[in-house]
Amino acid sequence: MHEYADVIVIGAGTTGTSAAWHLARAGASVRLLDKGAIACGSSGASPGIVRAYYADLALSHLAAQGVRAYRDWQQHYPGACGYQRTGFLTGIPEHAQAATQANVAHLQAVGAALEWLCTEQMRERVPDLSTDGLAGAVYEPDAGYCDPRLTARSFAAGASAMGAVIEEGRAARRIVRQAGRVIGVQTDSGFIASGRVINAAGPWAAALAAECSAPLPIHATRHCVGIVEVCGTDQPMPGYCDRDAGFYLRPDSPGIYFIGSLSGAEGVPIDPDAFDRTFSDTQVLAYRDRAAQRLTRLLGAQPIGRRVSFFDDTPDGNPLLGPDPRAPGLMVAAGLSGHGFKFAPLFGQAIAQWVLTGEMPAAMAPFAPQRFID
Template structure:
């Protein structure tokens, strides 16, 4: 088996309704099976073979909050509260990562023209949101940020399985920020499709056709 890294896929080639290969930035690769696992770029790649997918990239930011008076032996656990619109996890001692669950903080973006920056006012707002639940964070100061993007779907769940519109095309994208938790199962089931032509487990809730019915 050959793993060819750092090669961009630009087009899925088909003939008579079946996959025959992929066009890359370094030439064509012929293949009877193609797995579209291009994340935020999966929709663009799928469109090249008329198998459109409802996947879009969304901005995701995490503020780093640093306590001025750390309490080493009482670290907060990982925590999520949708009603208050935030999640939190401990990082290094006295440092917490705070992200947003508020829809207004997660706008669609172009992953090819994305600026991974979070301004200080937004970072402070995230920290203050968490401080309303955890008093010890009230004296925290912004200590940086992490900014990236998700590949989202309309229902917030991944798209995994055979695409019924094109023979030989398998989708594993639209992970919506939590697909990594299912990654071992997704990999196992995709291998089962390639090896035996069917999944061993029940992943109907993730099937492509739920957006085609």
């Protein structure tokens, strides 16, 4: 006799575990599968930044809701997410000032907690920040960071407490269709029948989709974060990103900073099952030196760690979230392009709504798979 579930979720990162929790809370029988462990992929290596401002307003609208979800976590979700409020600055070059200020005004009008700062106001908040070439910054007081592993485990434990079956170490081999419709998942230890399958398998989502004749334009790219410690006294500062300077940064415990790259040239395509996971102190120092051109406190900071993982990217850099019209019963929640953690609570809500009603929230329309389907 085959196993059965109302819904099968493939992938136990923050998106998959969020989906499992929201579905179980709604009363569905859920099987959550992962070939490894909870948050063993890109979720577990994420720096966990939660912030709202993007040049793409669709992302900003959704990310603002994500910030509120993590800030108010204990009012809505199980366990803990490790939210730490630091604030966040997004440096804006002079050529983008007008468009950015228009976006800020639009987002403020719909309730987003952010403001425009001129360069003098930026230096008041961060005295050692060089503002050469910048017109100002977008400041978000409620932004910060969380612990993605803790978040995923909290969702998974909450889902399990409501009856979901969490199967770590059970790999999904194939999404099975019959007469066009999804009928379940073949795993490495048998078949599970279900009329609803959520493909939240990160970069592995593409292979599963291709196997059931619904290919997706998802590819994996290597992503590294260097961790450094500042010597001597250090003044608190918000997180910071600067696309033209090619880096982002978030503070951790006093004197410790996570630094990542925003250079597209460093996002090298990889096989997520076999790629170089080394990141030397010399490479960490190169990230530090790039960021130190903006923040003099980082001069002389020493490497103390690194995280090497991957993004599951799409051609336009936006997530894929929505039912796949080529395979009734199949929901795609992958190709998150580095944004997945910020949106995990909202994606879980949207997936549960689709399973229960057959409809997606209107806010998710920009991320529908149809945009890549001929």
